[in-house]
Amino acid sequence: MATLNLLYKQEYAINEHIKIQIPTVGEVLDNEDDYYTMVTMLTAMPVDMMVQLDDIGVDFTAVNEYELFLILFNALKDKDTSLIFGELDLKPFRSAVNPQNNTIVLRDKETGVVIDRGIQGQIASVLRKIHNLKRNNRKPANQEAREYMLQRAREKMRRRSKRVNDSQLEELIVAMVNTEQFHYGFEGTRELSIYQFNESVRQVIKKIDYDNRMHGVYAGTVNAKELSQDDLNWLTHK
Structure with missing residues (x-):
């Protein structure tokens, strides 16, 4: 394909x-x-x-x-x-x-x-x-x-x-709207395609992971030499 x-x-x-x-x-x-x-x-x-x-x-x-x-x-x-x-x-x-x-x-x-x-x-x-x-x-x-x-x-x-089936999508929306990396409100999010939203979730998670990793590098708790190129680039989806 x-x-x-x-x-x-x-x-x-x-x-x-x-x-x-x-x-x-x-x-x-x-x-x-x-x-x-x-x-x-x-x-x-x-x-x-x-x-x-x-x-x-x-x-x-x-x-x-x-x-x-x-x-x-x-x-x-x-x-x-x-x-x-x-x-x-x-x-x-x-x-x-x-x-x-x-x-x-x-x-x-x-x-x-x-x-x-x-x-x-x-x-x-x-x-x-x-x-x-x-x-x-x-x-x-x-x-x-x-x-x-x-x-x-x-x-x-x-x-x-045995669990109460709450809306997983609703929980994701609330989490994303309250994340500084996501720039849509509740109504704006409804208008996104589900693909756009899912990709945004994935990208925000990657950006947060990257930021935490860099904080570790600057603090000396993470060895930058042990990081891959993917670890050092939050722009890709890989």
Whole structure:
């Protein structure tokens, strides 16, 4: 995929039929739970859904990212996906076989629009870019490790289920508005795209880390010779 330049975009075109929306912070806030649930479904790797897959009798090590997408698609298309796919309606899509390579695709018979493994991969990549998400490629080395990972994941899910689910985005907004490096108020922040906001959060964190590092250098508690070029440059996202 070409370099994703999303800073001033409201959408990113995968092809002439499929476009990924880049909503504003306000739009996400107003639909936060559903929006992030859909983002998770569209970017998840099997290891991220190991418990859910195990509950339906599927070994998470035996399926790939695209197969997981096909499993989740029926639940996804029942949601209002307009904040992600705009006017594209997922409801008419059905599983079909691509006769050219005998693979499963999703196809809208009326419009001819197809979602195949390549398209799904691009959708996931764009959403990961928008939300600073990393592709989770962890795999257990053996059956014992697999069982251990499942056990730990179940424990984490149980702990999370007992917590009150406050808005994480709202907490981030409050934190950023009260940070000297961020120059938007509450209303101004609502108008930013979610990509602009996420990138700002990442950059502010990097700047604060850089400032703390430099204070350590000046105080003599941090050895400047041990710092990398990335440590000495807060302007990049790397």
